Amino acid sequence: MLAKDYRNQFIEKLTPLYDVLEAESFFYIILESFHKMKRIDLALHPDFAFTDQETYKWNQVLERLEKEIPIQYILGETHFYGLEFEVNENTLIPRPETEELVEWIIKKNEFKGKVKILDIGTGSGCIAISLAKNLPDAEVFAIDVSEKALETAKRNALANEVAVVFMLKDILKAENLEHDFDIIVSNPPYVRNLEKEEIKKNVLDYEPHLALFVEDDDALLFYRKISELAQNNLNEKGELFFEINQYLGSEMINLLEVKNFKEIELRKDIYGNDRMIFGRK
Missing domain, CATH: 1.10.8 (Helicase, Ruva Protein; domain 3)
Incomplete structure (x- = not known):
């Protein structure tokens, strides 16, 4: 034909x-x-x-x-920040908004030389691997609670020829982190159950809910925990970056202020939504 x-x-x-x-x-x-x-x-x-x-x-x-199965899962691959990534039912499909977060981190750190970076909730490894590829002097670590997601992330690091140290860990149960870092970044679960009706069927039915949803009554659970760990495990003047729920920008500013972060900056994504936030220890 x-x-x-x-x-x-x-x-x-x-x-x-x-x-x-x-x-x-x-x-x-x-x-x-x-x-x-x-x-x-x-x-x-x-x-x-x-x-x-x-x-x-x-x-x-x-x-x-x-x-309505996502095309990325059908083909088993997607592109993110100029790189190719394997994706499957154990990993979220990387979004263009997350590329903006990666770009922000790179622009802030491209001339700093050796920095130690931690990506919490790495999934396919797209953030950690993109940072490792574009900040070649950086030492990059990545955590996830899903063993199967980490297996995918390891294959992606190998395919993209970068070194990332992957660790299996439930961040909500962590007392502390194994190392001190210059940068901690996370795109944790942040969609509230009340927002499910806004989610397309292809996301709701096929992408891992573990990586997507939080309870309505504690939507900042992961951000609070990670901010507390960052207070202990970020180096002096270390940087904390989050991708966030678009409806909770002011709440995130307040959270970082309460946790004593400075130079707090909230940024909008390409669609005009509050999507990422920065704070310095």
Whole structure:
């Protein structure tokens, strides 16, 4: 079948569930993954056709998209901060907003030379690995409560040719951290149950709830615990970075003030939501 004809059928089948632009973006993501072709390549080769075997493979992906399984899980990969990462049901799919957090840390520390960094709740390892890749003199550590997530993160570090020390730890039960650090960063669970109705089905049904949700009555549980640990295990003038719930910016400022952090800065993401915060010990 001609790829351009299949493209039209593919988009038509998905438009009851996704808007046209998203359905079209899925087609080109898969085209690049399966055939190493970009949109322009297909335009330049209008006679390019799928074999029967390739069409069968495409149809399998289409069926899973119709069940609203995230395309990143279907393909088993995603891109984050210019790097490729394996993702699966044990890890969250990295978001563009988190790339902004990584960018902030890099810009603040790119000329500091040797710094020791800890990423808490690393998941796929996207934050820790991106920092290790872009701050080559840094010593990077990463913690997660999920053994399976850490296995994925270790494979991602190997694939991206960086050294990260991964540790299995439940941060909520930690009395202290093994080392002192110059930078602690975390993108912990922060979605309240009351916000579930805002979450798309493909996230709610397939991404790990352990990494997403907190109880409504204690939404800052992880932030409070990590801030306390940071008070003990950040070096003098050390930096604390969080990705946060967009509705809890003022509460986060208050939390860091109570924990005696200085130079507190709340930043918005590309969508105009309060999304990341910084404090200095």
